[in-house]
Amino acid sequence: xxxxxxDQVASPLDAAADQVLxxxxxxxxxxAFEVLVRRYGPLMRVYATRVLGFNDETDDVVQESFITAWQxxxxxxxxxxxxxxxxxIVSRKSIDRLRARRAHVNIEDTDAPAPESxxxxxxxxxxxQTEALARVLADLPEDQRRCWTLRELAEYSYHDxxxxxxxxxxxxxxxxxRARKTLLREMxxxx
Amino acid sequence: xxxxxxSTDQLDALVRQVPGVESLYPAGPLVTAMLTAALxxxxxxxxxxxxxxxxxxxxxxxxxxxxxxxxxxxxGHVSGRVHDAIAAHLExxxxxxVVQIVVIVxxxxxxx
Amino acid sequence: xxxxxxxxERFVAFDLDDTVREQAELDGHTVEQLSDYLDRGRVPADPRxxxxxxxxxxxxxxxxxRRARQALLARDLERESxxxxxxxxxxxxxxTLEAHAGRDIPLTHPSPTARLVVTEGALRGILRETGDSMxxxxxxxxxxxxxxxxxxxxxxxxxxxxxxxxxNIPLLAERLRQAMYAALSRYTELVVAAIDITVSDLHALPDxxxxxxxx
Numbered sequence: 096x097x098x099x100x101x102d103q104v105a106s107p108l109d110a111a112a113d114q115v116l117x118x119x120x121x122x123x124x125x126x127a128f129e130v131l132v133r134r135y136g137p138l139m140r141v142y143a144t145r146v147l148g149f150n151d152e153t154d155d156v157v158q159e160s161f162i163t164a165w166q167x168x169x170x171x172x173x174x175x176x177x178x179x180x181x182x183x184i185v186s187r188k189s190i191d192r193l194r195a196r197r198a199h200v201n202i203e204d205t206d207a208p209a210p211e212s213x214x215x216x217x218x219x220x221x222x223x224q225t226e227a228l229a230r231v232l233a234d235l236p237e238d239q240r241r242c243w244t245l246r247e248l249a250e251y252s253y254h255d256x257x258x259x260x261x262x263x264x265x266x267x268x269x270x271x272x273r274a275r276k277t278l279l280r281e282m283x284x285x286x
Numbered sequence: 287x288x289x290x291x292x293s294t295d296q297l298d299a300l301v302r303q304v305p306g307v308e309s310l311y312p313a314g315p316l317v318t319a320m321l322t323a324a325l326x327x328x329x330x331x332x333x334x335x336x337x338x339x340x341x342x343x344x345x346x347x348x349x350x351x352x353x354x355x356x357x358x359x360x361x362g363h364v365s366g367r368v369h370d371a372i373a374a375h376l377e378x379x380x381x382x383x384v385v386q387i388v389v390i391v392x393x394x395x396x397x398x
Numbered sequence: 399x400x401x402x403x404x405x406x407e408r409f410v411a412f413d414l415d416d417t418v419r420e421q422a423e424l425d426g427h428t429v430e431q432l433s434d435y436l437d438r439g440r441v442p443a444d445p446r447x448x449x450x451x452x453x454x455x456x457x458x459x460x461x462x463x464r465r466a467r468q469a470l471l472a473r474d475l476e477r478e479s480x481x482x483x484x485x486x487x488x489x490x491x492x493x494t495l496e497a498h499a500g501r502d503i504p505l506t507h508p509s510p511t512a513r514l515v516v517t518e519g520a521l522r523g524i525l526r527e528t529g530d531s532m533x534x535x536x537x538x539x540x541x542x543x544x545x546x547x548x549x550x551x552x553x554x555x556x557x558x559x560x561x562x563x564x565x566n567i568p569l570l571a572e573r574l575r576q577a578m579y580a581a582l583s584r585y586t587e588l589v590v591a592a593i594d595i596t597v598s599d600l601h602a603l604p605d606x607x608x609x610x611x612x613x
Contacts, residue, residue, distance in 0.1 A: 111536050115560055118539040123498030123519040124526055125490065132486055137478035141471065158489050165493045225473055228466040247467055272430045279429070279459045282466065311495065360585050362505040365514040369507060384511050390502070391516040392495050394585055396527040 109133075117174030120165070128168075132161055135178055139185040145232070145244045146189040156192055160185040182249045190259060193241070224282065231281040239274040242267055291347060292381050294336035297372065301338055301351050304371050306364035309354035311392055314339040338372075346385035347376070354393035365389040425450040429460075436460050495519060503546045505587055516586060518542055525557060528581045529574060534562040537574075544591075552591035555582075559597050571595045 108116070108130050116134075119127035139160060143153045163184055171180050232240055241260065245251040253271070257264045302310055314336070339350040349372055355364045368389045376384050420428055427447060435447055436457060447453045500518025507514050522540040529537030537559055544553030559574065561567055575593045582588055 107530065107536070112560070115536045115538045118558065119526060119537075121498070122522045122526070122540055123495060123500075124523070125493075125495075128493075129486065129490060132489055136486065136489075137475050137481075140478050141474040144474070154485065157485070158492065161489045162492055166497045169498070224462070224466040225469040228463070228470050232470075248471065268430060272428065275429055275433055275460075275463070278463055279456075282463055283459060361516040361520070362507075362514070362587055365505055365516070366507050366512075369509065369512045369514060373509065373511070386511050386513055387509075388513045389515070391505075391514075391520055392499060394516070394520050394524050394527075396524065396581070397531065 112175075113177045114174035117168065117171060117177040121168040121171065121174075128165060131164075131177065131181075135181050136161070138178075139181060142182065142244065142248050143185055143189050145248060146186070146241055147192060148233075152192055156188045157185060160188050163188070179250065186245060186249050186251070186259060190241075193237075227282060228278065231278055235274055235277060239270050239277070242270040243274040243278075246271055290381065291340050291342070292349070292376060292379060294338050294340055297338040297340065297349065297351070297375065298336060300371055300375055301353065301368055304364070304368050306355050306359045307353050307368060308356045308395060309393070310337045311352040311354065312337050312339075313350040313352040313388075313390065342382070343385045346383040347381060348386045348388070349376070349384070350388040350390070352390040352392050354395060355391055357394075357396045361391040361394060365391050424452050424456055427453060429456065432456050433460055436464070501542075501546055503586070503588065504549050506549060518546065521582075521586060521588070524581050524585055525555070525578055528577045529557075529559065532570070532574060532577065534565050535570060535574070536560045546588070549587065550589055552589045554591055555593045557593060557595050559595055561597050561599060563599060567597050571597055 108126055111119075111127070111130065113131075113134075116127045116131050120131060136157060139157050140153055143156045143160075147153055147156065160181065164181055171177060232243070235243070238260075242256055245256045245259065246253075251259070253264060253267055256262075256271075257267045260267070262270075298310060301307060337352070341348045341350075351368055351372065353365070353368060355361060366389075369387050372387050372389075373384065417428065424432065425446065427450075432447065432453060435444065440448070447457075495517075498519045500522070502515035502517060503521065505514040505516060521542065525540040526537050529535060537557060539556075539558045541556040542553055543556060545551045546553055555578070557574075557578070559571070561570055575595060578593055579590065582590055
């Protein structure tokens with residue numbers, strides 16, 4: 096029956112493609128924007144949490160990101176790219192926070208503790224690979240984890256990571272390689 | 287000459303009562319609105335910024351109201367009625383002469 | 399730099415510091431190269447990698463890492479979805495219509511002190527809502543072309559519409575056009591010369607982008 100699509104669609108806009116939502120939001124449609132917030136807000140929060148660690152700042156960063164997005168939606172040429180555009184905004188805001196935090200504390204290796212990183216070397220034997228990854232990630236040096244998160248969660252290119260973090264491309268490659276190798280080795284240990 | 291500016295609180299209430307007006311938005315300069323909104327957020331209180339904006343212009347007064355309207359009538363009708371209500375209010379009091387009354391229809395809500 | 403013990407011999411390929419040993423153990427490749435190869439979906443196929451048992455072991459490790467990464471993301475997203483909804487409200491409360499108000503479109507009034515306008519943003523809202531009241535289509539971008547600041551100037555309206563599969567597009571477009579004319583004449587004083595409707599088919603099922611997010 097031709098009504099199948101319609102039947103799945105409880106509130107029509109929830110099912111609209113990114114492009115339609117982005118264009119409507121750029122025209123000032125709050126309802127379309129709300130759908131985008133619900134669709135990508137959780138991913139942005141997960142991402143910001145991985146970069147910043149678990150703390151109050153995550154909420155602020157995600158909120159600021161969406162406010163910026165709302166104001167600048169008109170500059171987004173291709174509405175289909177709204178997801179990566181949003182990820183870029185939240186990345187930038189998260190990195191800004193990290194910089195501010197570092198300027199404030201002035202200690203190179205400050206790192207927000209993540210809850211998974213309880214007792215680093217006490218590993219439950221039954222720990223699942225998911226939990227293992229979460230814990231190893233939390234234990235990575237901050238610069239490595241940030242590169243890895245940008246690459247694997249935000250799907251940045253090496254070049255974009257270098258640009259965002261103000262690092263030479265070779266440094267980014269080195270950090271990512273170290274992160275991957277550490278993760279691989281640790282994952283091997285808990286197979 | 288007593289040139290007391292009209293109270294924005296009174297004007298807010300007046301505009302809200304005009305038939306067809308569904309919502310009232312802050313009409314002041316953006317900086318003022320954002321500043322007040324930020325202060326409100328810090329203090330966790332309901333928005334305190336006056337919504338209808340009253341400014342002096344030359345010897346007179348310039349009033350701006352930004353409204354949202356419903357589906358019943360045209361934007362011309364409702365905004366005209368808002369204008370007339372503000373004009374009548376200002377005529378009654380001992381206020382400076384009206385230079386301009388600006389009414390901005392910022393949203394039209396067709397559905398419920 | 400953080401102290402890290404040298405890799406176990408078994409995992410010498412993952413030695414953190416010695417690229418030479420890494421390459422020696424991976425038939426001349428690095429973990430980075432293998433990781434990029436995997437990201438490309440192992441195409442175009444590289445026999446020097448595919449035929450190497452050492453690379454195969456490393457690739458399997460990388461794949462396991464990728465699955466764990468996906469599982470972790472899925473778990474985190476699930477946790478997020480269980481959160482109370484108030485974060486959405488707090489975002490929406492903090493944005494204003496101001497950013498997208500567009501141009502002011504004058505409305506007539508006999509008083510010389512009156513300046514009545516309806517914003518372009520409000521008009522686009524009327525057009526969108528008119529489309530939303532019709533089934534099996536999404537109204538996308540709406541553009542008002544012409545000098546809207548001079549009352550009586552005929553303007554052109556361009557509307558992008560996505561239509562669900564199986565619909566009679568010309569019929570649907572005509573109904574939308576009539577509904578938009580009616581709404582504009584009811585709520586505004588615009589002189590509308592034409593409403594151009596560009597229709598595209600809805601190719602993909604609606605939930606594709608959501609699924610993609612969990613990739």
